[in-house]
Amino acid sequence: MEADQEPPGAVGAVNIKKAPPPETSESIWTRRLVILSFWTVVLLFGLPVWYKTTTVYRAALPLQAMNDWADGKICRPVFPLRIAIDAPSLPHQDAQHLLRTTQHALDDLNEFSAHHLRLLLSEPSTPSNASQKMTMDLDSSNSVSKGHLHDEDIALTVRMLPGSYTPTLDVYYTPNQIPSSSSTSSPLATFVAYELQRVFAEEQAQLAHLLSSSATSQTGQVKSLSKDDAVRLARQTTRSFKYAPTYHLTFSLFTPVAVPSAWEIRSALEEYISPLLESLSPISNFTVDTQVQLYAKFSHSFHEPEYDTSLKAWTLQKEELSAFVNAAEWPLSPSIGVGPTINFVLYVPAENQSPLVVKETGGSSWLIPQWGGVQILNSGTLKSTLSREDLQPAMLTFSHQLMSLLGVPHAPVSLPMRLSTLTRVRAASLLFSASSTLGSLARLTQALQSIAIPDTVAQAVDTTIEHLYRACNELREGRFATALESARIAEAEAEKAFFERSMVGQVYFPDEHKVAVYLPLLGPIAVPLVMTAIKELKSTYKRWRAA
Incomplete structure (x- = not known):
C-alpha cells in the first residue's frame, strides 16, 4: 500500500470551490460604462x-x-327687413311723420326682437340726383340716417296712393287720414303696421321655430308659437329636404302598358319648370334629367287598385300610397348627380284602370317627404305621345311639390317675397348648422386625445369661423343674399373639417391597440436592460456598505 493512499473506510476529501478572483476597478468601471452607454x-x-x-x-x-x-x-342673428315707403303725393314732413307713427305701431305689434321691420322713406328723384335713389332709415332709437341701398336690399315697397282702398299691395288713403304733426298715432299708420305684420307673419314663425330648435336661442329673442303653428312648422321641416347647393331633379314617366312611349318633356320643362328654377337659382343650383319606363308593374306587396262604384273610378287606399313606388324594380336611383335627388313620377294607368284616384281624398297626386312627388295622369284614351298641353297639369303640380320639398313658405302670395323669405331662413339654418358642427368637432377632439388633427382641419375651421362672422354681420346689415353665400361656405368647410378622412380613421385605433403592437417589440429589449441596471445598482450598494 502506498503511503499517500487513504485506508479503506476513511472519509473522502471535501472539494472546496474556489472563489473568483476579485474584480479590478478597471473592469467594474468598464461594465458600468457599457451599461450606461446602452x-x-x-x-x-x-x-x-x-x-x-x-x-x-x-x-x-x-x-x-x-x-x-x-x-x-x-352671434345673435337678427333679420332687419327694410320696407320702403313711397308717398310721392305727400309733403316731406307729413311723410316723415307718417313713417314715425307707423314705425311706432310696428314696434308695438312686434314680439320677435330678432325679426324686425325697419321703414325707409323713399324720396322722389330730383334733377341733381336723378340717377340715385336716396332713402331714409328710421332705426329703433328713432334717429334717421341716410344712405344708398340696392333694390335687392328692400324687402317690400309700400306705395301710398290717394284714392279709395282696394286689396292690393298698394295702400290707398284719403287726405283726411293723414295724421297731424302733433299726433302720436293714427288709423292709417296702424293699418299699415298691421298689414306689414301680416305679410311677414309666416317668416317670423319660421325663424322663431328655427331659433327655438338651435343652441343660439336666448331669452327674449325667441317668439312664442302656438301649438298648432309649432306642429305645422315641424311637419314642414320634416317634409322638406336639407339645404344643398345643388339638387338633381328626375322626371320619370311610368306606365304599366306600352303607351304612352314618348312625351314632350323638354318643351314642358322649359315652359313650366325652368322659370321656377331660374327664380330659385340664387339659392341653389339644379340639374335635370328625364326617363320613360314602360311595363312598370307594382310591387308584389302593393294592394291592387279597387273599383269604387260611387266614385266611378279605381281607387288607392291612402295607407298604401307609401308602397305605390316600386323602388326595387323602377329605375329611381337616389344617388344620381352631385346633390340630393328629387324624384317626380308621372304615372299613366292602363285604360282598364282609369281613372285612378286616392279613395279618401279623390285626388290624384301626393307628396313623399324628402323623396319627391307622384302625379297620376288620368287622360282617358291613351296616346302614344303626351303633348306639352297634356303635361301642363302635371308640371304645375310638380312645381308646387318642388317648392314644398325645398321649404318655400306658403305665404305671402307673391313668389319673389316667398323666395326672399327662403333666402333668410336658409342663411340662418346654415349658420346654426355650421356652428353646431364646430361645437361637435371641438368636443370630439377634446374627448379623443389620440386622434390626429391635420393642418387641413385647422385651415377649414379658420375658414368656417371667418365666414360665420361674415354671415352674422351681413344678416345684421340686411344683406341676405351675401349672408346666404357666406353661410353656405361656412357649412361646407365645417363639414369638410368634421369628416376629414385622416382624422376619422384614428378614432378606430385606441391606445389598447398600441400596447398590443409595441409590447412584443420592446419587451425583449427592455427586460435585459432593466435587469442589468438593477443588478449593477445592488452590487454598487453592497460595495458601498462594505466600505
Whole structure:
C-alpha cells in the first residue's frame, strides 16, 4: 500500500470551490460604462425617435371660439327687413311723420326682437340726383340716417296712393287720414303696421321655430308659437329636404302598358319648370334629367287598385300610397348627380284602370317627404305621345311639390317675397348648422386625445369661423343674399373639417391597440436592460456598505 493512499473506510476529501478572483476597478468601471452607454442610447436617442415617429400630429384649433359659436355666445342673428315707403303725393314732413307713427305701431305689434321691420322713406328723384335713389332709415332709437341701398336690399315697397282702398299691395288713403304733426298715432299708420305684420307673419314663425330648435336661442329673442303653428312648422321641416347647393331633379314617366312611349318633356320643362328654377337659382343650383319606363308593374306587396262604384273610378287606399313606388324594380336611383335627388313620377294607368284616384281624398297626386312627388295622369284614351298641353297639369303640380320639398313658405302670395323669405331662413339654418358642427368637432377632439388633427382641419375651421362672422354681420346689415353665400361656405368647410378622412380613421385605433403592437417589440429589449441596471445598482450598494 502506498503511503499517500487513504485506508479503506476513511472519509473522502471535501472539494472546496474556489472563489473568483476579485474584480479590478478597471473592469467594474468598464461594465458600468457599457451599461450606461446602452441606457444613454435608449434615453437620449431611442425614446425621442420613438416618440417623434409615433406621436399623432394635432394642429392647434381655436376650441374656445368653436364652443362659443356652438353655444350661441358670439352671434345673435337678427333679420332687419327694410320696407320702403313711397308717398310721392305727400309733403316731406307729413311723410316723415307718417313713417314715425307707423314705425311706432310696428314696434308695438312686434314680439320677435330678432325679426324686425325697419321703414325707409323713399324720396322722389330730383334733377341733381336723378340717377340715385336716396332713402331714409328710421332705426329703433328713432334717429334717421341716410344712405344708398340696392333694390335687392328692400324687402317690400309700400306705395301710398290717394284714392279709395282696394286689396292690393298698394295702400290707398284719403287726405283726411293723414295724421297731424302733433299726433302720436293714427288709423292709417296702424293699418299699415298691421298689414306689414301680416305679410311677414309666416317668416317670423319660421325663424322663431328655427331659433327655438338651435343652441343660439336666448331669452327674449325667441317668439312664442302656438301649438298648432309649432306642429305645422315641424311637419314642414320634416317634409322638406336639407339645404344643398345643388339638387338633381328626375322626371320619370311610368306606365304599366306600352303607351304612352314618348312625351314632350323638354318643351314642358322649359315652359313650366325652368322659370321656377331660374327664380330659385340664387339659392341653389339644379340639374335635370328625364326617363320613360314602360311595363312598370307594382310591387308584389302593393294592394291592387279597387273599383269604387260611387266614385266611378279605381281607387288607392291612402295607407298604401307609401308602397305605390316600386323602388326595387323602377329605375329611381337616389344617388344620381352631385346633390340630393328629387324624384317626380308621372304615372299613366292602363285604360282598364282609369281613372285612378286616392279613395279618401279623390285626388290624384301626393307628396313623399324628402323623396319627391307622384302625379297620376288620368287622360282617358291613351296616346302614344303626351303633348306639352297634356303635361301642363302635371308640371304645375310638380312645381308646387318642388317648392314644398325645398321649404318655400306658403305665404305671402307673391313668389319673389316667398323666395326672399327662403333666402333668410336658409342663411340662418346654415349658420346654426355650421356652428353646431364646430361645437361637435371641438368636443370630439377634446374627448379623443389620440386622434390626429391635420393642418387641413385647422385651415377649414379658420375658414368656417371667418365666414360665420361674415354671415352674422351681413344678416345684421340686411344683406341676405351675401349672408346666404357666406353661410353656405361656412357649412361646407365645417363639414369638410368634421369628416376629414385622416382624422376619422384614428378614432378606430385606441391606445389598447398600441400596447398590443409595441409590447412584443420592446419587451425583449427592455427586460435585459432593466435587469442589468438593477443588478449593477445592488452590487454598487453592497460595495458601498462594505466600505
